[in-house]
């Protein structure tokens with residue numbers, strides 16, 4: 001029996017990209033899934049697909065905007081009793097909007113990025129952590145970014161949000177050092193998902209330009225690493241991982257050979 005079989009895994013932002021790929025990898029490993037996102041129709045579709053493919057796993061879908069603290073609170077009450085004991089939390093939901101200098105960024109953009117990437121992650125973590133503390137087991141996996149330790153012009157708010165995630169992950173690691181609860185942060189470089197499409201307001205051609213001339217990472221590449229970290233023996237904690245495509249050397253240093 002694999003180490004992830006029968007584990008209850010909660011994923012935020014499971015409707016696309018890295019979150020969706022994680023859902024697939026955990027389902028393949030026999031984990032039960034709590035799939036959340038704002039686009040409930042997408043997670044329900046995924047849930048149905050997994051139920052057919054892996055009939056032994058339990059799946060619960062829940063519409064969640066991580067910015068809505070009340071909805072985060074209601075999630076725990078809404079969970080079926082056999083899924084309440086969450087073993088793995090993947091804090092994945094996140095986004096960037098636009099590419100603007102700090103002096104030009106709108107209030108709405110600041111609020112959306114910070115409320116989602118930072119406050120949303122905090123709301124979800126604060127809600128789920130007591131369940132893990134009570135059981136003295138669990139694993140929190142935060143999706144940070146290369147932008148959590150580096151910065152680039154026209155990405156100030158996003159970089160600030162991911163620096164905050166880095167601070168939260170490292171703080172949790174300290175605060176949970178006397179428990180068996182693990183804290184992992186995965187920091188991807190360029191991953192081709194809906195990330196850039198969302199950034200550029202649905203402009204797919206502009207989004208495609210970001211990855212032109214190089215082979216970016218895929219959601220699956222990151223999901224495999226997340227599942228690897230989650231499936232280590234209980235005494236092993238992979239604290240921090242930076243993952244680049246082979247032609248990326250720093251957040252804005254890329255080679256485009258193709």
Ligand code: NDP
Nearest residue numbers: 013015016017018037038039065066093094191193194195
């Ligand atoms: P996608 O846009 O493909 O996926 C983002 C996911 O987050 C979607 O499922 C979306 O679901 C969800 N989401 C966005 N806002 C909210 C919200 N308010 N409440 C709940 N869910 C929300 O991008 P990625 O898969 O690339 O992004 C996943 C994570 O990876 C993010 O944290 C991102 O910052 C990080 N990352 C991405 C990199 C990249 O190059 N792609 C690099 C480094 C880090 P829905 O819209 O249905 O709510």
Ligand code: 8X3
Nearest residue numbers: 145146147155189251
């Ligand atoms: C995403 C990294 O450089 O595309 O976290 O903004 S970047």
